Amino acid sequence: MIELLVVLIVVAPVVAGVAAWFGDARLAQRLALAGLGPSIVAGTVLAVLVFANGPAHAFDGLVAVDAFGAYVLVLVLVVAGIVLAGSPGHLAHEQRSGALRADDPGRYYALLLWFAGGLAAVPLVDSLGLVWVAIEATTIVSALLVGFTRTPQAIEAAWKYLILGSIGIGFALLGTLLIYASSVGVLGETSDALAWTRLIGIAPRLDPAYVRLAFIFALAGYGTKAGLAPFHTWLPDAHSQAPSPISALLSGAALAVSLYALTRFHLVAVGALGPAYSSTLLVAFGLLSLAVALPFIVAQGDLKRLLAYSSIEHLGLATLALGFGGQLALLGFTLHLASHGLAKATAFLSAGRLVAERGSRRIGRLTGSLARSPADGLALVVAALVLAGLPPSGIFAAELAILFGGVSRGWGFAAAAAAVILALAVAGLLFHVMRVAVGPAGAKRKRDVEPAAGEPGDGETHAGRAGGSLGRALLLTVPLTVVVAAGLWTPSPVRAALDQVVLILGGGGG
Amino acid sequence: MTVDARSATELVDACAAVIVVLGVLLVTVRSIGRSIWMVALQSALVGLAAVAVGLATGSVHLIAGGLLAMAVKGVVVPLVLGSILRRSSVHHERHPLLPSRVSLVAAVAIVFAATAAADGVSPAASFAARRALPAAISLVLMGLLIVMTRRKALSLVVGLLVFENGIALAAFSLTYAMPFVVELGVLFDALLAVVVAWVYARRMLDVFGSLSTDELRSLRG
Numbered sequence: 123m124i125e126l127l128v129v130l131i132v133v134a135p136v137v138a139g140v141a142a143w144f145g146d147a148r149l150a151q152r153l154a155l156a157g158l159g160p161s162i163v164a165g166t167v168l169a170v171l172v173f174a175n176g177p178a179h180a181f182d183g184l185v186a187v188d189a190f191g192a193y194v195l196v197l198v199l200v201v202a203g204i205v206l207a208g209s210p211g212h213l214a215h216e217q218r219s220g221a222l223r224a225d226d227p228g229r230y231y232a233l234l235l236w237f238a239g240g241l242a243a244v245p246l247v248d249s250l251g252l253v254w255v256a257i258e259a260t261t262i263v264s265a266l267l268v269g270f271t272r273t274p275q276a277i278e279a280a281w282k283y284l285i286l287g288s289i290g291i292g293f294a295l296l297g298t299l300l301i302y303a304s305s306v307g308v309l310g311e312t313s314d315a316l317a318w319t320r321l322i323g324i325a326p327r328l329d330p331a332y333v334r335l336a337f338i339f340a341l342a343g344y345g346t347k348a349g350l351a352p353f354h355t356w357l358p359d360a361h362s363q364a365p366s367p368i369s370a371l372l373s374g375a376a377l378a379v380s381l382y383a384l385t386r387f388h389l390v391a392v393g394a395l396g397p398a399y400s401s402t403l404l405v406a407f408g409l410l411s412l413a414v415a416l417p418f419i420v421a422q423g424d425l426k427r428l429l430a431y432s433s434i435e436h437l438g439l440a441t442l443a444l445g446f447g448g449q450l451a452l453l454g455f456t457l458h459l460a461s462h463g464l465a466k467a468t469a470f471l472s473a474g475r476l477v478a479e480r481g482s483r484r485i486g487r488l489t490g491s492l493a494r495s496p497a498d499g500l501a502l503v504v505a506a507l508v509l510a511g512l513p514p515s516g517i518f519a520a521e522l523a524i525l526f527g528g529v530s531r532g533w534g535f536a537a538a539a540a541a542v543i544l545a546l547a548v549a550g551l552l553f554h555v556m557r558v559a560v561g562p563a564g565a566k567r568k569r570d571v572e573p574a575a576g577e578p579g580d581g582e583t584h585a586g587r588a589g590g591s592l593g594r595a596l597l598l599t600v601p602l603t604v605v606v607a608a609g610l611w612t613p614s615p616v617r618a619a620l621d622q623v624v625l626i627l628g629g630g631g632g
Numbered sequence: 633m634t635v636d637a638r639s640a641t642e643l644v645d646a647c648a649a650v651i652v653v654l655g656v657l658l659v660t661v662r663s664i665g666r667s668i669w670m671v672a673l674q675s676a677l678v679g680l681a682a683v684a685v686g687l688a689t690g691s692v693h694l695i696a697g698g699l700l701a702m703a704v705k706g707v708v709v710p711l712v713l714g715s716i717l718r719r720s721s722v723h724h725e726r727h728p729l730l731p732s733r734v735s736l737v738a739a740v741a742i743v744f745a746a747t748a749a750a751d752g753v754s755p756a757a758s759f760a761a762r763r764a765l766p767a768a769i770s771l772v773l774m775g776l777l778i779v780m781t782r783r784k785a786l787s788l789v790v791g792l793l794v795f796e797n798g799i800a801l802a803a804f805s806l807t808y809a810m811p812f813v814v815e816l817g818v819l820f821d822a823l824l825a826v827v828v829a830w831v832y833a834r835r836m837l838d839v840f841g842s843l844s845t846d847e848l849r850s851l852r853g
Contacts, residue, residue, distance in 0.1 A: 184813075251810050255817030262824045269832060277835050278848040284832065285788055288825055289779060292792075295799050295818065296772070303806040313811040359851045418853065427853070 124171075124180040130164035131195070132243045139235030147217075147227035151210055154231040158199075158206050158238060165199040165242065168192065173619045177319075179248070186248030186319050189622035194245040194382045197460050200601075201374040201467050202238035205367045207597050208471040209234065212367050215478045221271060230270065230365070236263045237371060244379045250298050251316045253383050254291070257347060260379070261287045264372060268364045279356075279363035286356040287347065294343020294383070297336045301390065304332035318386045322629075325393025333394040340387040341403055347380035349434045350407050350441060351414035358418070361430035362483065366474020369426060373433045374467035378459050381440060385627065388444060392629055397447060404445030405536050411438025412543045420550035424483045425473050428554050429466065432509055435547055436462045442540055443524040444627070451527025452627045454520040456620050461516030461608055462509070464601040469505035472498040472598055476558070485554050490563025497591070499559050501598035506555035508605050510548040516608030640688030641763065647681040648767040651801070652743060655767075655774045658794055659739040660732045662725045664786050668713045671793045676706030678797050681764060682804050693812040694804065697819075701800065704819055709793065709826050713786060716833045720843050722784060729781040739774055746770040764805040771798030785836060785843040789829045796822055 138157025142150040169192035172178050177188040187195065213230060216222045240260035244253055265287065269280030298316070305315045308327045314320050321328075346353035361369045391400035415435040422428040436458070443455035475498040476491045477483050492499035508515040521544065528537035612620070654674040661667050679702035686694030717723065730738065746769035775795025779788050800818075809815055833843055840847040 249811070249814065251814030252817060255814060255821060258821040259817075259824065262821065262828050265828050266831065269835065272835060272839065274839050274847070275850055277832060277839055278851055281785070281832050281836070281845070281848060282851075284825065284828060285779065285792065288792055289776070289795065292772075292795055292799055296802065299799070299803050299806060299810065302810055306807050311808070313813075316811060316814065358853075363851075422853070424853075 124168070124178045124185070127164040127168045127171075128180055128185050128246060130160045131168065131199070132161075132239050132246065134158075134164075135161050135235040135239035135242070139232040139239065142228055142235060143232035145228045145231075146224075147213065150228040150231035154206055154209075154235055157235050158202060161239070161242065162199045162203050165195050169196045173615075173622060183248060183314055183317060184252075185246050186317070187246055188319075188626055189619065190382070190385070190626045191245035193456065193460070193619065193623045194378060195242060197378055197463050198238070198241045198245070198375045201371060201463050202234075202241070204374075204464075204467050204471070204597065204601060205238075205371045206234065207593070208367045208370065208474075211594065212365060212474060212478065215475075216271075216365075219478075219481075226270075230267075233263055233267050233270075234368070234371070237267065237368075237376075241371075241375050241379050245382055248319050249314075249316045250301060250318055250321070250383075250386060253386065254295055254298050257294075257344070257380060257383060258288075258291050260376060261291060261347065264360075264364075264368070264376065267368045268360045268372075270365055270368070271363070273363075275359075276363040279359035283356045283360040286353075290346025290353055291343050293339045293346070297339030297341075297343055297387065300332045300336035300339065301328075301387070304328040304336070318390065321390045322393055325390050328390075328394045330395055333391055334399060337387055337391040337395075337400050337403070340384060341400075341407065344380045344384040344387070345407060345441075348377050348384060348441070349380075349411070349437050351411040351434065351438070354411065354414065354434050357434060358427045358430040361433065361470075362424060362426035366426070366470050366477065369429070369474065370467040370470035373429065373470060374463040377433060377437050378463055381437065381444075381459070384441075385444060389627070389629060401445045401447055404441050405533060406445075408438045408440075408442030408445055409536055409539060411435070411441065412540055412547075414438075416543050416547055416550070419547050422550070422554060423485055425477060425485050425488055425554070425558060426470070426483050428485070428551065429469050429473060432547070432551055433462075433466060435543075436466070436509070439521070439524065439540065439544070442536065443520075443527070446524065446528040446531050446533050446537075447628065448527050448531045449624055449628060450530060451524050452624045453620060454523030454527055455627065456623045457516050457608065458520035458524065461520060461605045465505050465508045465515075465517065465605050468501055468598055468601050469509060472501035472505065476502065485558055488558045489561030492559040493563060497595055497598060501602065503555060503559045504602050504606075506551055508602065510551050511544060512548070514606060514609035516605045519609045637688050640684045643684040644681045644764055647677045647684070648764045648801075651677050651681075651797070652767045652770055655771050655794060656736070656739040656743070658790065659735045659774050659777055662728075662732065664723055664725060664784060664790075665714070665717055667725075667787065667790045668710050668717065671790050671797070672706050672710035675709070675793065675797055676702045678800050679706060681801070682809065685804060685808065689808065691808060693815070694809050697809055697812065697815045700816075701819060704823050705793070705797075708823065712826055712830050713789060716830055716837075716843075717786060719834070719837055720786070722843055725782055725784050725787050728783065728787075735777070735781065738777060742773045742777065743770045746773065764801050768798050768801035768805055771795070771801060774798075783845050785829075785833050785845055788845065789826065789833075792825070792829075 135157040138153045142153040172192040179186050243256040265284040269276045308324050309315045349357040388400045415431045418431040443451045511517050511521045525537045679698040682698030747766040750766040778791030
């Protein structure tokens with residue numbers, strides 16, 4: 123049963139991707155749905171099983187899913203689903219503006235499917251080595267997506283992403299190696315010496331010198347992939363140059379997956395060294411990321427880079443929360459991970475549509491978007507309000523929990539500094555997004571889009587115009603509604619699931 | 633075929649020495665073509681060292697992993713990189729950020745520092761291969777040095793390969809090797825990365841007309 127679900131989650135998208143590579147736009151789109159649809163359903167079923175019955179194991183110890191893994195898995199798959207739904211419209215627009223070659227849509231869907239399959243594999247595998255392999259594979263596949271448009275800037279962004287990403291993740295491999303070297307001393311040379319389910323149990327017996335070094339390398343490596351300062355320099359380039367649905371997947375899911383990997387190392391380090399060592403490092407790098415992102419948010423002139431720097435800020439906050447520890451901050455961390463993923467994915471999809479319509483990413487050229495494209499303009503505004511942490515939303519509740527949790531754990535100074543930075547970032551983010559939404563619409567435009575042909579049904583070749591616009595509206599509103607609702611009310615099964623995740627993050631289960 | 637522990641150790645020592653010398657040469661060499669085959673030779677020697685330790689310890693997966701690494705990184709990767717080089721008009725690293733003589737001094741300093749650092753690691757088990765640890769640390773640092781000081785896209789890929797060789801050497805000098813699935817995955821990812829680098833190098837040639845990363849300076853802020 124579990125085996126079948128795992129195959130559906132990972133293998134189905136990857137196989138469908140191989141077929142999509144050779145298909146035309148229409149066939150590839152259907153294959154993508156056929157690959158990712160079952161994957162999303164199977165992932166949800168697996169998560170429900172894990173939350174109801176406890177951790178699931180399959181394939182002779184190769185696969186192990188606990189509540190934290192299940193949570194990240196569902197987040198990845200939901201964001202991938204949103205991205206897939208937003209892709210036909212994006213590609214159709216690109217097609218009309220002549221930026222696509224004939225076989226590009228097939229390639230796009232193939233890479234998207236492999237990217238999603240790789241991301242979904244990470245929280246499933248019970249081996250820090252295979253976690254590394256899957257994350258590195260997603261780096262390489264997504265590098266092809268970042269440079270998909272073949273413009274000079276996109277090639278530059280993709281090249282930097284590839285080189286910096288490979289170096290960064292090389293350090294994560296060194297970290298993995300050092301953990302293995304320390305656990306081989308305890309377990310002997312068995313294939314499960316890298317299994318995090320085993321490592322948590324034997325953590326107190328691991329050689330502390332190795333674990334300390336391993337955590338530093340893992341922090342640098344997965345920190346690079348999660349966009350933590352000072353390893354973040356590739357992120358604004360890659361997230362702004364990628365096709366917008368891909369930006370949504372990179373910001374909404376790929377960052378969370380990297381943080382997942384870092385969290386597993388953190389849990390082993392806490393078991394081996396006590397909480398002080400890795401927590402302090404996480405708090406330090408979290409604060410640094412918040413501080414580094416702030417000036418670039420305030421002084422930003424490019425809408426997609428604005429959202430990218432906001433991702434650095436939010437991942438910094440999540441890292442900070444992980445470092446704080448304690449039930450309250452970890453509950454905040456858990457809630458934040460999903461809320462940010464959904465809100466940021468929506469923000470990138472709506473911003474991407476505005477950018478595509480105007481032919482520019484400059485904030486000064488996007489002004490007055492609310493009047494011109496009400497649906498996408500409004501979605502961007504709401505997403506920005508949510509991302510800024512205004513109540514009521516899951517992010518607001520998470521930020522409160524994280525800051526109060528930090529204070530209660532004796533991190534008063536760090537929490538206060540974070541609160542100040544967050545408040546300033548709110549002002550920066552909202553100022554720019556409000557300019558885009560309601561600023562004077564007289565700014566220069568590169569390309570005029572006829573209002574009648576522009577907005578509704580902007581894409582899907584097979585769907586009717588009205589159906590397309592309804593789908594678009596649902597795509598933009600449902601995730602945001604969930605995030606807003608999460609700040610008001612959590613149904614008791616969801617609350618129970620969150621508590622299970624918090625228990626694992628607190629080192630209490632596994 | 634079996635190899636006794638002593639001759640395996642000697643072979644690993646010899647490989648490690650040549651690997652480090654190649655690393656120093658790679659830091660200083662200006663010809664991109666030469667650096668490609670030098671890094672290929674270096675990768676092959678890393679694989680050979682793994683095979684030697686595998687034969688001495690009877691570890692089948694170490695032998696298989698070593699042979700596979702020799703084939704992929706010693707043969708396939710240089711062929712891929714060579715095919716880009718033939719399309720490019722630039723075959724030399726003309727203006728690296730550090731002059732060759734300074735790089736040479738830096739490389740030698742790295743070797744000394746790595747040897748000193750590796751002395752500090754107390755052997756938990758007596759692996760013959762542990763003697764390769766100074767070479768591994770040197771390679772990681774030299775790879776970083778190459779990536780930081782070179783400006784041609786292919787030189788950066790060569791630096792990345794030196795860095796990876798260092799990690800591969802560290803892998804089996806610390807632990808013999810990671811589980812075989814992981815080893816396979818790592819190798820597969822390395823190959824994939826080189827293929828994607830090949831794709832982008834071709835696009836750079838199409839769009840910029842050169843492989844110089846000096847062109848890649850438009851994204852700021």
